[in-house]
Amino acid sequence: MDLILRFALALWLAGLALVLPATAQPASRIAFVNANLVPMDRERVLRGQTVLVENGRIAAIGPRLVIPADARRIDARGLWLSPGLADLHTHVQTRDDLAIYLSYGVTTVLHMGEASNAFAGRTRIAANDGTIPAPHIYTVLAVDGSPRYGHLVVTNAEEARAAVLLARANGYAFIKVYNTLSADAFAALTAAGREFGIPLVGHTVTAMGGLDRQLAAGQLLVAHAEEFIYSYFFAPDFDSGQSVPSDGAIAGAVALVKRHDAFVTADLVTYGIIAQQWGKPAAVRAWLASPETRLLSPRYRLDWPNAGYDRRSGDLMPRAAFLGRLVKAFADAGIPLVSGTDAPTIPGLFIGDSLHRNLALLESAGLTRYQTLATATRNAGAFIARARARAGEPPLGMIAPGARADLLLTRTNPLDDLSTLRQPLGVMTHGVWHDRAALDALIAPIADRYAAR
Numbered sequence: 001m002d003l004i005l006r007f008a009l010a011l012w013l014a015g016l017a018l019v020l021p022a023t024a025q026p027a028s029r030i031a032f033v034n035a036n037l038v039p040m041d042r043e044r045v046l047r048g049q050t051v052l053v054e055n056g057r058i059a060a061i062g063p064r065l066v067i068p069a070d071a072r073r074i075d076a077r078g079l080w081l082s083p084g085l086a087d088l089h090t091h092v093q094t095r096d097d098l099a100i101y102l103s104y105g106v107t108t109v110l111h112m113g114e115a116s117n118a119f120a121g122r123t124r125i126a127a128n129d130g131t132i133p134a135p136h137i138y139t140v141l142a143v144d145g146s147p148r149y150g151h152l153v154v155t156n157a158e159e160a161r162a163a164v165l166l167a168r169a170n171g172y173a174f175i176k177v178y179n180t181l182s183a184d185a186f187a188a189l190t191a192a193g194r195e196f197g198i199p200l201v202g203h204t205v206t207a208m209g210g211l212d213r214q215l216a217a218g219q220l221l222v223a224h225a226e227e228f229i230y231s232y233f234f235a236p237d238f239d240s241g242q243s244v245p246s247d248g249a250i251a252g253a254v255a256l257v258k259r260h261d262a263f264v265t266a267d268l269v270t271y272g273i274i275a276q277q278w279g280k281p282a283a284v285r286a287w288l289a290s291p292e293t294r295l296l297s298p299r300y301r302l303d304w305p306n307a308g309y310d311r312r313s314g315d316l317m318p319r320a321a322f323l324g325r326l327v328k329a330f331a332d333a334g335i336p337l338v339s340g341t342d343a344p345t346i347p348g349l350f351i352g353d354s355l356h357r358n359l360a361l362l363e364s365a366g367l368t369r370y371q372t373l374a375t376a377t378r379n380a381g382a383f384i385a386r387a388r389a390r391a392g393e394p395p396l397g398m399i400a401p402g403a404r405a406d407l408l409l410t411r412t413n414p415l416d417d418l419s420t421l422r423q424p425l426g427v428m429t430h431g432v433w434h435d436r437a438a439l440d441a442l443i444a445p446i447a448d449r450y451a452a453r
C-alpha cells in the first residue's frame, strides 16, 4: 500500500477509535410502563408506575408519566422492577464471568483482590463505560505484610503510602488489608487512604490486636462475618480451633460495629459452603455434577477437587450456625450488612448462583425478606456512596430519580419470594436493556465453549 494512503487509513482508524466509546452509549430513553416497583428506599411497593431511564440514570418515576415519543417502551404491566443486585465480594477474572453475573441479575460487583492487571484496568473500564455486557465493577488492591497469601507486600509506612498511590493510579476504589500487616503500615494505609479517598476494607490484622482498633482507625468494611470469630470473639493471636463463641458475647459485637458505624459483609454462603465440604469429598463431587457447572470455567473444574477442605477433620456447622445468629443480631440492630460470596474461588461458589444462595441463607437466618434484599441493594449502595463520596457517581441500590438505572424485571414480587430474582425476565445496566432472550444468548456460547474444552 502507498505510504500516504496507509497514513490516511491509520488516521481514519484512530478517528474511529475515538468515536466508538461515544456510540457505545447512545443517548437513549427507555420507559418501563406500568411496572410494580420494589424501590428499596424503605419497605414498600409502588404499583402501576412508569420508570423513565435516560442515559443510564432514572430520570423520572410516576403513575401517569408522559413518555417521550422517542423513548423505547417496555410493557411491564403486572411485572416487578427491583434494583439490580450487588455481590460485594468476588474474585472473578474474565469477561465471561461478568456476563454470567449479569444473567443472574447482578449489576454491581466488588472485586476483592487478585484481579489481573488487565482485569483491574481495561476490563473494569470497558465494563464501567458500558462497552461490554457486565456489572459495574469496583476493585480493591489487597496488601499484606508477607507474601504468605499471595498479596502485594507492604512492610512499612513509606511502602504503604506508595501502595495507596499505586491503587489510585490504577483505578482501585479500596485497599484490602490482610492478616500480617504491621501496625505502622496499617496506620499509613489509613492516612493515605483518607487523603486520596481510598478507604480500607478487609480482614483481621493480627498486629492491630483486634477489630476494635481497626474500625477505630477508619476501616470501613469487615469483609467476612467470620472475621468476628478470628478477631473479636477470640483474640487475633489465639488459635480457637473450631470452638463456637458464646451467644452472650454477640451484643458486644453489635455495640462495637455500631460504635464505629462500619459495614459488614454478611457472607453466610462462604463459611456455609466451606462447612458443607469440610471432611466430605462427596460434596465437591455433587457440585461438579450439578447443572450450574455448565457455567463453571474449566480452570475451576480442575481447581475445585483439589481445594483441600474435604480432607480436613472436625465439624464447622456449629460455627456456621453461630454466624447466622450473629448476622441476624447485626441486621436487627440496624447495622448495614452487604452481601458477598467469595465466588468462584471456593468449591461450590458458582458465580451469580452463590449470591442467590446467600440471600436464601440470610432469610433462613431470620432476616426479613426486606432486610435480606437490602444487603444486595440499598446497603450496597450506601456502602459505595460512603466510600466514594468524592467520586460524584450516581447513587445505586434503589429505584429513585437520579439513581443509576440498574434494574431487574421479575414475574413476581421479590418481597414475597426472593427466588424470583434468580431468573430475571430482564436486566438493565449502563442504559442497556437485556431481556431474558438476550441474557440467554449471552451465556449460551460460554457454556458451549466450556463444554467443548
Ligand SMILES: [Zn+2]
Pocket (backbone or CB within 6 Å): 089, 090, 091, 112, 342
Ligand atoms: Zn475473598
